[in-house]
Amino acid sequence: MARPRRIRAAMALIATTTLLLASACKSDEAPAEAELFKNPVTLTWWHNASDAGPGKDYWQKVANDFHGLHPTVTVEIEAIETNQLQRTRIPAALLSNDPPDIFQAWGGGEIIDQVKADYLKDITEATKTEVANIGSATGIWQVEGRQYGLPFRMGIEGFWYNKKLFTQAGITAPPTTLDELKTAVTKLKAANVIPISVGAGDKWPAAHYWYNFALRACSIATLKSAALTLKFDDPCFVKAGQDLQAFIGVQPFQPNFIATVAQQGAGSSAGLVATGKAAMELMGDWNLGVMQTLAGDNWKTMRPDIDWFPFPAIAGAPGDPKASLGGGDGFACSKKAPAECVEFLKYIVSPAVQKGYAEINVGLPVAKGAEAGVSDPTLRTILKATNEASYTQLWLDTAYGSTVGSAMNDAIIAIFAGTGKPDQVVSAMKAAAQK
Amino acid sequence: MTTTNPTQSLADRAGVRSARLRPAGNTTRAARTRRKWYEIVGLTTPAVVVYTMFVLVPMGFAVYYSLYRWKGVGPPTEFVGWRNYLLAFEDPIFRDALWNNAIILVGSLVFQLPIALGIALLLNRRFRGRAFFRLLVFVPYVLAEVTVGIMWKLVLIRDGSVDAILKALGLGGLVQGWLSDLPLIIWTMLFILTWKYVGFAIILFLAGLSNIPDELTEAASIDGASWWQIQRHVTIPLLGPTIRIWMFLSMIGSLQVFDVLWVVAAPSVRSLGAANTMATYMVDNGFFARLWGYGNAVAVILFVISFVAALLFQRFVLRRDIQGALTGAK
Incomplete structure (x- = not known):
């Protein structure tokens, strides 16, 4: 009497395992190299401004504005509490076959690991202008001289x-x-x-x-x-x-x-x-x-x-x-994200968007040309000190x-x-x- | 009083009904057996599938991952055998966690049993407002763990209400670093856990007490036994099975306790080993230190300890109760 039950259980086990494997090994199709802004694409964006407030509102505005500029691109935002985002959601999503296109990147040791696992898009060629404008802070999002992410906020303590x-x-x-x-x-x-x-x-x-x-x-x-x-x-x-x-x-x-x-x-x-x-x-x-x-x-x-x-x-x-x-926050594009992802990333760190970011007073901008957005005198002191630091250790x-x-x-x-x-x-x- | 396996009796009854529906003599014993098996499989498959998918398969994966040095980036490739298990037992902070689990396990039994028993016996007597008091003692258990944690954190914080009350009563000398004095913290946690879970024990005991026939206590009192003697020699022995089941649940809960400590204790005191348990250690190392393979090893250790504790308890303490329930009086 025990035998059939055991067989059924074993069958169920095999069935579910197969199911899991099947879903994990979904076909590995490469994204068609479409011309920029020709075909409609949806970018999923995970950031950590999860609390209702100016930070969250601003990212929504940035996404809407980008859609206004490039109607083929729709940005879908998911705002996730920072620890959850960094410790569980992003690692799990990167392990799966369906990571977000653009997501929070903290730089340093973490990005080294992510690059080793081939999770991130190499954006070196596409972002030369932006890297030059931001300056040495971009080094935190570099691995072996290649750029994999860009900061939008940076400050020393x-x-x-x-x-x-x-x-x-x-x-x-x-x-x-x-x-x-x-x-x-x-x-x-x-x-x-x-x-x-x-x-x-x-x-x-x-x-x-x-x-x-x-x-x-x-x-x-x-x-x-x-x-x-x-x-x-x-x-x-x-x-x-x-x-x-x-x-x-x-x-x-x-x-x-x-x-x-x-x-x-x-x-x-x-x-x-x-x-x-x-x-x-x-x-x-x-x-x-x-x-x-x-x-x-x-x-x-x-x-x-x-x-x-x-x-x-x-x-x-x-x-x-x-x-x-010091330290900062940045974004990176996942390996398979459409080319529009990099364009969106460049838009986020463009001086105009950075100036708007500075104006909401949630962090110091990184792009040159955004300094005018910082109105608080103390924050201006920190921004000056950040720019003048001989070396910023993450x-x-x-x-x-x-x-x-x-x-x-x-x-x-x-x-x-x-x-x-x-x-x-x-x-x-x-x-x-x-x- | 015949208690049989519910699945069995259901299938039996179904078998009887199907036999009635068919023309007599047409149903062979084999057909009935087959029919019974269809029903058993039909009824249990959903449960088996869910249990397999969400319990057995993840458990298998946990064991598999625990054998790798793996940080959750890319598939696990660096096989290290039992190394993660050895590292865990070599880590003094993990040994602190084990010790804290032991304190909570024993402390919960030692403190909650007399308190819960006393209150249950008291609330089992008839008096005005009994229903209200029964409700009152159960309230902490109903509250969500995180709510309880935040509440006690606010109350016990430096210069919080506990300190203020003590000072107002002229007992300022008793003010302690309830959440910052390292050797004291685990006892603060035990106090909160006792406060939270004693209501559960009381409700279980009250349910058990209501099953004790009045005739027995009446007979005892006619024989001249005092109220205390009745409790000691009639009520509590008859409450034995309930107490043992509660001990079992309390023990397993103590081994797996996570949320209250996670919310109330600062991350610093957890990592100093003052208020960590196996479960908080697992999350701190698995997710926060990004040692996914190692975290899985800790999870397996936690599982094995809980499993062995449960088996031993069932084998040696609950055996009589379970036998009684399953075999009954034939």
Whole structure:
């Protein structure tokens, strides 16, 4: 009696497996090389501006405008929350035979992997003008000298600070060296203010301290080769951890920082600055928008006090003091996307569209000719600093890819928690590279 | 009291009906058997197909992927055998996750059982507003896990309402880093899980209690037993099967717990091993560190541990109950 049942089950198993295989091996037809804008095409576009707001509205407008210019092209947008988009949706879609045509690309280690798997369209020839106009930031979306994506947003990070609290604590100018920063911390503590808030609960905001110390401790050549080879034998990486440990020793952060999140609620690290409880936060250019949301009605009174200064130099450190840590967002076209995809990508990074992007205040534009769209004085400072940086190192967890990046951040968090040591960060990164 | 396999009895009944419809003597035993099998296959095929497609096939794939060093880019090609499994057990953070699962498993049983039993016995007595209180204890269980997580996160956050209440009561000295003091966090999580799931145990126990005939307790009280003696020697022993089934469900739930910890604990404390479980470790490593092969290995470990725990529990603890249910009194 058990036998027929087992046979049926086995048959069902075989049937479903065949079904799965059949759907996975759908015929591999190459897109007909049609002339541009002759045949109607539909571009699917996945971006991460999933929250209702100016960002999402603007991308819709860009898609509509492009359709207006080229009526044969229809753009279908899917806006997906960024973690979901990056961690599951895009990888799964790329594994399938039906990826979106144009989608969010974070550059760095991730794009290297995607290019190796032959997922992305080589856009080197088609985008020469755009690459020249955007400049060195496009390097993040290059693999072995070929271009696979273009950024639409880019910015370096630095300290957002409260001028009023600085004055009250007797600090006359923003710190330019690490020693001055430490002195400022001491003065702010004496004035009963939280010197620096850090969203260590989310890991990456804390890890960025280590990245900045590494940027100061390591030469640019070392950083560049580490991103390519994932070898971290240079002692400067241990030095970064030691510098971080020494800095944490000054106790510059809010109590319970290990579980403080970065961006949600008044108790978050951005919230502490936005409500005037903390004097500084190390964060990217997007922090202005985050603080504005968190401060709510009080933003009008808070805004004049908020300003920005770059991560200070470290006396005697071998790293370039004008080098900055930063990152951006870009888009890439999948391998089989129609040629119109590249045209749409070029349209997104064109100066006019970039200027409109700058005007909605969700991020700094990358294209030359879009600067006029940035009206906020602090954002203009950051834009200037971004353009003047001698070298912009991409966020290390993006540059080294998710696997090494994740292990690195976890080990840095252990230093913040007081359980980890500087050399353990390096050993964790080395181990992860083999995982 | 005859309890038989429902599929069996359904097929039997169908067989009897078909026999009646046909002219007598025309139905052979073989035809009846065939007919019965058509019905069994017809009724079970949808379930078997769905179960195969969404449970067995993915499980097979998980085992397959777990043997590869694979980051979800391109098809898996780098076969590494059991390496991912070894790496998992070598990782102190994974061992922390196992330990946290154990704390939640044992803690849930130890704390929820007396609380749920006490409240169930209390709510089993007749008093005004009983239905209201029964509803009240069940509310946390009905709430979505994420809702519960966000709520407790807001309540337990530094300078949140718990801290404020303690300070207002003059108990400021008891204020803790409920969500940031590393050794404490797992106990905070256990508290939230207990709060959330104790209602489920209470409802199960109340259902079990309602099946205990009044005659037994009445007989005991006529014999002079006190209320406590009746509970201890009559009610609780008769509630045994219900308690054991609840223990089983609680145990499996504890091994697989994910959502409350994911929402309440900051990513940092998860990666420090203070509030992670096998399931959160799997997502952190599989998706966030993009170790798809490794994540699958963790998934298989989680499955095997749950499966073995379930089998052992059924074999040694539930055996009597299941036998009773299936064989019954013939």
